[in-house]
Amino acid sequence: MSVTRSGPLPTGREAEYDVVVVGAGVVGCAIARALARHPLRVALVEAANDVGDGTSKANTAILHTGFDAAPGTLEARLVREGHRLLGAFAGEAGIPVEPLGALLVAWDEQQLATLPRLVEKAERNGHHTTRMLSADELRSREPHLGPGALAALAVPGESVVCPWTTTLAYATQAVRSGVDLHLGCRVEKVRTGDPWHRLVTRRGELRTRHLVNACGLHADAFDALLDRRDFTVTPRRGQLLVFDKFARDLVRHILLPVPGPLGKGVLVSPTVYGNVMLGPTAEDLDDKTATGTTAEGLADLREQGGRILPALLDEEVTAVYAGLRAATGQEDYRCAAHPSLRYVTVGGIRSTGLTASLALAEHVLGLLADCGLEPGPERPLAPVRMPNLGEAFPRPYRDAELIATDPEFGSIVCHCERVTRGEIRDAYASTIPPAGPDGLRRRTRARGGRCQGHFCGAELRALSEEYGRGAR
Amino acid sequence: MSRVVDVLVVGAGPAGLAAAARLAAAGAGRVEVLERERTAGGVPRHCGHPGFGADHRGRPLDGPAFARRAVRAALRGGAVVRTGVSATGWAGPLTLDVTAPTGLERIRAHAVVLATGARERPRSARLVPGSRPAGVLTTGELQQTVRLFGPSGALRGRVGRRAVVVGGEPVTRHAVRTLRAAGVEVAAVVTELPRAATGFGAVPVLTRTVVAELLGRGRLTGVAVRGRDGRTSVLRCDTVVFTGDWIPDHELARARGLAPAPGTRGPVTDGAHRTVEPGVFAVGNLLHGVEPAPVAAAEGRAVAAAVLDLLAGLPAHATGVPVVTAGPVRWVTPGLLGPAAVPLLVRPDRRLVRPVLTVAQEGVPLRRERLRGELVPWRSVRLGPEWTSGVDPAGGPVVIGAEECPETA
Numbered sequence: 001m002s003v004t005r006s007g008p009l010p011t012g013r014e015a016e017y018d019v020v021v022v023g024a025g026v027v028g029c030a031i032a033r034a035l036a037r038h039p040l041r042v043a044l045v046e047a048a049n050d051v052g053d054g055t056s057k058a059n060t061a062i063l064h065t066g067f068d069a070a071p072g073t074l075e076a077r078l079v080r081e082g083h084r085l086l087g088a089f090a091g092e093a094g095i096p097v098e099p100l101g102a103l104l105v106a107w108d109e110q111q112l113a114t115l116p117r118l119v120e121k122a123e124r125n126g127h128h129t130t131r132m133l134s135a136d137e138l139r140s141r142e143p144h145l146g147p148g149a150l151a152a153l154a155v156p157g158e159s160v161v162c163p164w165t166t167t168l169a170y171a172t173q174a175v176r177s178g179v180d181l182h183l184g185c186r187v188e189k190v191r192t193g194d195p196w197h198r199l200v201t202r203r204g205e206l207r208t209r210h211l212v213n214a215c216g217l218h219a220d221a222f223d224a225l226l227d228r229r230d231f232t233v234t235p236r237r238g239q240l241l242v243f244d245k246f247a248r249d250l251v252r253h254i255l256l257p258v259p260g261p262l263g264k265g266v267l268v269s270p271t272v273y274g275n276v277m278l279g280p281t282a283e284d285l286d287d288k289t290a291t292g293t294t295a296e297g298l299a300d301l302r303e304q305g306g307r308i309l310p311a312l313l314d315e316e317v318t319a320v321y322a323g324l325r326a327a328t329g330q331e332d333y334r335c336a337a338h339p340s341l342r343y344v345t346v347g348g349i350r351s352t353g354l355t356a357s358l359a360l361a362e363h364v365l366g367l368l369a370d371c372g373l374e375p376g377p378e379r380p381l382a383p384v385r386m387p388n389l390g391e392a393f394p395r396p397y398r399d400a401e402l403i404a405t406d407p408e409f410g411s412i413v414c415h416c417e418r419v420t421r422g423e424i425r426d427a428y429a430s431t432i433p434p435a436g437p438d439g440l441r442r443r444t445r446a447r448g449g450r451c452q453g454h455f456c457g458a459e460l461r462a463l464s465e466e467y468g469r470g471a472r
Numbered sequence: 473m474s475r476v477v478d479v480l481v482v483g484a485g486p487a488g489l490a491a492a493a494r495l496a497a498a499g500a501g502r503v504e505v506l507e508r509e510r511t512a513g514g515v516p517r518h519c520g521h522p523g524f525g526a527d528h529r530g531r532p533l534d535g536p537a538f539a540r541r542a543v544r545a546a547l548r549g550g551a552v553v554r555t556g557v558s559a560t561g562w563a564g565p566l567t568l569d570v571t572a573p574t575g576l577e578r579i580r581a582h583a584v585v586l587a588t589g590a591r592e593r594p595r596s597a598r599l600v601p602g603s604r605p606a607g608v609l610t611t612g613e614l615q616q617t618v619r620l621f622g623p624s625g626a627l628r629g630r631v632g633r634r635a636v637v638v639g640g641e642p643v644t645r646h647a648v649r650t651l652r653a654a655g656v657e658v659a660a661v662v663t664e665l666p667r668a669a670t671g672f673g674a675v676p677v678l679t680r681t682v683v684a685e686l687l688g689r690g691r692l693t694g695v696a697v698r699g700r701d702g703r704t705s706v707l708r709c710d711t712v713v714f715t716g717d718w719i720p721d722h723e724l725a726r727a728r729g730l731a732p733a734p735g736t737r738g739p740v741t742d743g744a745h746r747t748v749e750p751g752v753f754a755v756g757n758l759l760h761g762v763e764p765a766p767v768a769a770a771e772g773r774a775v776a777a778a779v780l781d782l783l784a785g786l787p788a789h790a791t792g793v794p795v796v797t798a799g800p801v802r803w804v805t806p807g808l809l810g811p812a813a814v815p816l817l818v819r820p821d822r823r824l825v826r827p828v829l830t831v832a833q834e835g836v837p838l839r840r841e842r843l844r845g846e847l848v849p850w851r852s853v854r855l856g857p858e859w860t861s862g863v864d865p866a867g868g869p870v871v872i873g874a875e876e877c878p879e880t881a
């Protein structure tokens with residue numbers, strides 16, 4: 001088990017693996033974790049200098065039930081299973097989840113007419129607990145809703161989750177259970193061979209018997225390194241606005257749009273950090289690096305959000321960002337085993353990959369077996385308990401016992417998000433320490449609040465330099 | 473642990489410290505100031521430039537010296553100033569939850585004075601589109617970085633080499649000076665205002681210009697700006713500092729149910745700095761965003777009378793006629809006009825040349841005050857209280873407006 005970020009990769013026997021998983025998004029990390037249950041030499045290789053630095057950090061963070069998936073697809077099955085698996089794992093690992101339930105609000109006759117069809121679809125997907133709410137019931141559940149809501153479909157089980165902790169928990173458990181994590185390590189060439197494939201990176205070469213492509217947006221490009229051209233990934237951008245915590249009291253459920261001919265609409269959802277999120281847009285692009293926001297996109301979101309929850313627009317915006325969904329022109333995932341290459345592609349994990357991650361990982365174990373991998377007996381994974389980032393669960397700054405044993409947890413550094421010195425110190429001492437301020441934010445929430453570093457930025461930097469010295 | 477004090481002041485900036493000094497000296501009993509930073513003094517602690525008045529020998533004071541004096545005055549008066557202590561929420565109408573390295577506490581007070589200051593809106597709150605690179609900060613972060621790491625080479629490495637500064641106010645000037653003193657080149661000052669404050673030296677000032685987009689992955693590589701002609705161009709830089717655009721740090725006030733006033737976004741008070749919640753007072757930048765430190769300190773001193781009244785058993789929450797704005801007036805404080813005559817602090821929305829400030833209630837004019845010079849959007853003007861005797865205490869809101877003098881407009 002090791003984590004590397006720079007310098008030459010190991011050589012000789014140290015560079016030989018049974019399985020290399022390329023891409024440490026939520027999907028690749030979940031796969032590496034599943035493999036870690038077996039006596040295999042496994043490496044997780046990632047181009048960025050942190051795990052979860054791609055699409056997995058920039059989504060709407062909903063643990064979907066899969067009620068509206070296309071029935072019969074792989075996605076429908078894996079989302080349903082993933083919801084159950086991640087729900088259970090979250091409890092063990094300390095990943096914040098809030099089962100708020102969703103409301104699909106109908107604002108016009110056409111949307112109203114769609115709701116019964118959604119009930120039917122949910123039934124076909126095995127979800128029998130949806131319920132129609134009248135306009136009055138809806139208003140009593142969501143008193144701050146804008147005028148004109150006609151009715152809603154309630155979907156219990158839809159939850160909000162922390163996407164950062166999820167990815168980090170998988171990776172941490174994988175590494176503690178023996179997986180090598182090589183960050184800052186883009187795979188640029190694959191020399192296929194038997195028994196070894198050779199993976200060429202700027203930091204050296206790795207050899208592996210089996211290979212998994214979990215490259216997200218770049219899954220098609222990676223396939224091409226092995227001469228597979230089965231699909232093309234088109235990035236579909238989703239811009240999002242996050243509102244300050246004062247907005248949290250305005251909304252109790254995840255407010256989902258009713259899909260219609262004019263597009264999918266936007267959602268308004270609480271986050272586990274106690275904020276409210278508005279988005280995402282849906283824009284088909286061709287640049288896989290276009291994670292910027294646009295004036296039109298933000299204006300459009302504000303207009304739509306103002307109709308759903310008018311008071312939202314009075315609150316300050318604490319973050320604007322965009323994520324790219326990996327669309328492939330097919331309404332399903334693109335997972336494939338290539339036995340002759342001892343190679344598995346996990347592609348087209350569009351807008352549900354966070355939810356499906358654990359089920360996807362199990363599915364990929366099956367595909368690897370199809371490619372001849374003999375995983376051997378199962379053993380328990382090393383335990384993980386992640387620091388809690390959720391508002392609904394106890395945080396260190398309110399924990400008298402913890403502060404009594406370690407006063408650093410009583411010393412708040414990031415005042416907006418109430419992050420203590422103790423948490424920052426621990427993040428740098430953790431299995432996979434942060435590589436910079438963004439990584440620190442995803443591990444602690446530091447600098448993620450309304451002031452964006454106005455008060456704490458300088459001190460955080462000093463602490464990072466102090467604690468980070470030992471970590472690198 | 474639970475304790476009771478007479479007066480709890482939240483925030484040891486100029487406003488909170490002045491309130492504590494005056495109250496403790498006047499015999500208000502145990503006066504305790506909570507400050508979440510490791511040193512007391514508030515914003516002036518990291519303003520290493522003169523402009524904070526003078527000492528008794530007439531020598532100009534810089535921010536840190538002003539802050540030290542304010543702390544000393546509070547201590548001399550008999551107040552207790554505790555640093556590294558954060559007030560995190562309310563456990564009752566006058567009871568605060570507190571976190572410190574020494575543990576959690578629940579402190580009940582007979583009076584709570586909120587003096588939590590203000591912050592600059594960051595990039596996200598300004599809805600600036602583009603990428604999310606490193607190198608994007610506010611004056612507050614810039615100045616604290618200087619304070620922590622020193623103004624010289626260390627800062628250049630930590631801040632950047634070439635900066636664009638957004639804003640056109642005096643605080644923008646401080647950001648520019650801080651950067652230049654640290655050896656960071658300032659490519660331009662960008663402001664939406666048609667006319668900026670002066671004193672930027674040789675740095676080009678682009679007026680009527682907005683930041684259209686931040687560019688760069690990982691590290692900022694430039695900002696796209698749109699000028700008055702609607703054309704967009706790119707300014708190459710690795711750092712952008714967003715200055716001004718203040719918003720009160722009103723978290724505790726709102727958590728106590730005090731709604732932010734539309735203009736200031738701070739809690740509404742009467743002229744004695746009482747809020748509508750009995751026993752809760754508010755002073756300083758929390759009320760209105762940035763004002764000079766002596767203004768904040770004067771508000772702190774002024775709250776003492778009402779707090780002492782409360783401790784003596786007199787009514788303790790604000791009542792009065794609402795004061796609202798019209799026309800080119802951005803905000804006015806106080807937001808409630810009680811029986812006591814106090815001057816109003818009025819902030820124009822834009823530059824106004826020789827304007828007439830107007831006061832009216834239900835359409836009835838109470839006052840027209842012609843001002844001589846010009847008003848600028850980063851400075852407030854004081855409107856004397858002579859007219860307040862004409863206010864109908866049972867009537868509708870008092871409206872403060874401004875008219876530009878027609879012959880000069």
Ligand SMILES: Cc1cc2nc3c(=O)[nH]c(=O)nc-3n(C[C@H](O)[C@H](O)[C@H](O)COP(=O)(O)OP(=O)(O)OC[C@H]3O[C@@H](n4cnc5c(N)ncnc54)[C@H](O)[C@@H]3O)c2cc1C
Pocket residue numbers: 022023024025026027028045046047048052053054055056057058059060061062063064185186187188214215216217218222237238239280322323324325349350351352353354355356
């Ligand atoms: C706007 C938006 C909203 C969403 N909302 C939700 C939601 O509410 N619920 C939900 O369940 N899902 C949601 N999703 C979907 C979810 O975020 C994705 O399905 C998931 O993050 C995909 O994970 P991944 O690991 O496949 O991809 P990524 O996170 O993109 O990871 C792929 C990784 O591969 C690396 N990589 C690529 N090429 C190479 C190479 N050659 N060598 C080494 N490394 C390489 C990349 O650097 C990257 O880190 C949303 C997505 C978007 C965009």
Ligand SMILES: Cc1cc2nc3c(=O)[nH]c(=O)nc-3n(C[C@H](O)[C@H](O)[C@H](O)COP(=O)(O)OP(=O)(O)OC[C@H]3O[C@@H](n4cnc5c(N)ncnc54)[C@H](O)[C@@H]3O)c2cc1C
Pocket residue numbers: 482483484485486487488506507508509513514515516519521522523524525557558559560587588589590611615643646647721724755756757758762763764765766768769
């Ligand atoms: C760049 C810059 C330059 C300036 N230059 C000048 C100048 O030259 N001359 C001049 O007169 N003025 C100047 N000012 C203005 C002056 O510094 C401020 O107006 C003044 O500090 C306001 O005082 P305050 O007490 O209201 O707020 P602050 O000084 O902001 O103090 C508020 C305090 O409350 C604390 N606090 C907040 N919340 C909590 C909580 N929950 N628990 C505990 N503590 C809390 C904060 O940590 C802070 O210390 C300048 C300001 C800036 C930003």
